[in-house]
Amino acid sequence: MxxxxxxxxxxxxxxxxxERDAYANLLLPRILRDRGIRGRDAALATELAYGTLRGLGTYDAIIETCTDRAPDPDVRDALRLGAHQLLRMRVPPHAAVGTTVDLVRLRVGPGPAKFANAVLRRIASRTIEEWVPIVAPDAATDPVGHLAVAHAHPRWIVSAFRDALGGDAELPGLLDADNAxxxxxxxxxPGRSSVKELEEAGATPGRYSPYAAYLREGDPGQIEAVADTRAAVQDEASQLVALALTRVPLDDADAxxxxxxxxxxCAGPGGKAGLLDAIATYGAxxxxxxxxxxxxxxADVQFHRARLVWQTTRRADVITADGTEPAWRPGVFDRVMLDAPCTGLGALRxxxxxxxxxxPSAIAELGRLQRRLLGAALDAVRPGGVVAYVTCSPHLAETRVVVGDVxxxxxxxxxxxxxxxxxxADGLGDGPHAQFWPHRHGTDAMFLAILRKRRP
Structure with missing residues (x-):
């Protein structure tokens, strides 16, 4: 076979x-490269791995309903993979069941393969639309719980998103966008590459940022400008929050x-620093x-992240330093970018x-760190200067609450x-902060607040 x-x-x-808490976005490209998997097979492997991992909560609820005993971890992972093919992909049921059973037989053994075959056939007996009312809480009495299972998000994240959106109306659209x-x-x-150069390499111009381009297929590392660090992979909202910092007029009295x-x-791994370095040098x-x-x-507190910043910038001075214990004199900077450590809930897709x-228990600890860093950023900027407080999370406790408290x-x-x-961009909220959203803008859920240091 x-x-x-x-x-x-x-x-x-x-x-x-x-089993090992590996990171799929780091591991999968290496496996594909090492095993020589390319083209359609690489695309299939990517959809299978990423789609299955996104949908774990939903698939586990369905698997639990279809078996009277808990599967061993390796069999459970194969069942998740089969469930994704049966319920979310256009794979014929006989092919989804057969290939998954063959996989269990190859990786685990013939006995577990028979068990997997029986469970998968039960899963295949219904569509995802038919399964959700069976395995999810009732939408009328527990809307958050229902959405959590139906859209494969932990309950606490669904609740946090609802609070950040200010209601339920957009919530299903946001959860769907997270799964796309x-x-x-x-x-x-700027000054090092251009959107036109990226277009010639197969990309199309972005929707918002003047520096953005979308690559619909192919390896970005094979593009010459990316290989030379004249261009890079960077979410469009991430580009725009960095650009916004450079647009704020300064009070030049203390320039x-x-x-x-x-x-x-907190510059690592260097996306915003790379763009800021280019704008600082050549202008916007x-x-x-x-x-x-x-x-x-x-600066970054971790040496390996600071090294990544050094590799992606050209003229910037790069150091390893803890922002809460500054290695610089206070009040000497005109503009400060604080891309604060956060839960990363804005980049789940x-x-x-x-x-x-x-x-959710990490929110409180992160909040304390975010407050200390924002206070240090305000100490670092001169009177009349500005600070951009950025998180890749829409969680209120990491965004508006932190800014308000400081x-x-x-x-x-x-x-x-x-x-x-x-x-x-429009649809950024009621202000004075700006909030990007995957379902509104097609970007990560990036938060931006801009603060000006007052004169004494």
């Missing part, structure tokens, strides 16, 4: 995530001689664009297993309307 390399690769990724495979978005760093000084406090263009001539200091690993404790800062510096 010929080996089904795509399904074997997907199964091995799922097992590694389940995102486009690969590239950034052409440093010799050009502006910028700080990226356009009537309200920064003209260039600034100098960027990029890019990290398929992340939703099942996140723990401003309430200090009398030397004010919040500006961030939306005024993002004219390309």
């Amino acid at each position: 010929p080996r089904d390399e795509a399904r074997i690769a997907a199964f091995d990724v799922i097992r590694a995530v389940d 495979r995102p486009l690969v978005t590239l950034v052409a760093r 440093a001689a010799g050009g502006e000084r910028w700080l990226d406090m 263009g356009g009537p309200a664009g920064f003209p260039g001539g600034a100098r960027l200091l990029a 890019r990290r398929p297993e992340a939703r099942w690993r996140r723990d 401003l309430a404790r200090r009398g030397d800062a004010e919040q500006l309307d961030a939306r005024a510096y993002l004219p390309e």
Whole structure:
């Protein structure tokens, strides 16, 4: 029997995530490369692995209904893989069942293969639309619980998203967008590359950012501009929040001689730092664009992340430093980017297993760190200068609450309307912060608040 390399690769990724807490977005490309899996087989393996990991909560509820005993972990992972094919892919039922049973026979043994065959046939007896009312809580009495199972998100994340959206109306659309495979978005760093160059390599211009391009297929690492770090993979909202920081007018009374000084406090792995470094050097263009001539200091507390920043920037000074214990003098920077450590709930569509690993108990600890970092950022900026507080999470406890608490404790800062510096996008909320959403903008759920340091 010929080996089904795509399904074997997907199964091995799922097992590694389940057994060793591996990261699928790091492991799968390596497996595909090492095993020489390309083209349609690579696309199939990617959909199988990522789609299965996104849908674990729903598939586990269905598997539990279809068996009277808990499967062994390796068999359970194969059943999840089969359930995804049966319920979410256009794979004929006989093929989904047969290939999964063959996989169990190959990887586990003939006895478990018979068990898997029986369970998969029960799963195949209904569509996903028929299964959801059976396995999910009643939508009328427990709407959050129903959405959690129907859309494969932990209950606490669904509840947090509902609070951030301010109601239920958009919630199903957001959860669906989290489960959709995102486009690969590239950034052409100004002065070093261009969207036109990326178009010539097969990309199409982005919707919002003047530096964005979408790559619908292919390996971005094979694009010359990306290989040379003149361009990179970067979500469009991530590009725009960095660009917004450069657009805020400064009070020039205390401007440093010799050009502006910028700080990226938590710069690793370097996406925003790479764009800021290019804008600082060459300018942003356009009537309200920064003209260039600034100098960027990029810092990260972890050496390996700081090294990634050093590899992706050109003129920036890069150091390993803890933002809560600054290695720089206070009040010397004109602009400070604080992309704060967070739960990453805004990027669940890019990290398929992340939703099942996140723990709500981490919110409080992260909140304390976020407050300390934002206070340190305000200390680092000069009077009249600005701070961009950014999280890749819409959770209120990591966004508006953090900003409100820090401003309430200090009398030397004010919040500006961030939306005024993002004219390309609408639907960013009621302000003064700006909130991007996957279902509205096709981007990660990136949050931006802009604070100005007041004069004494």
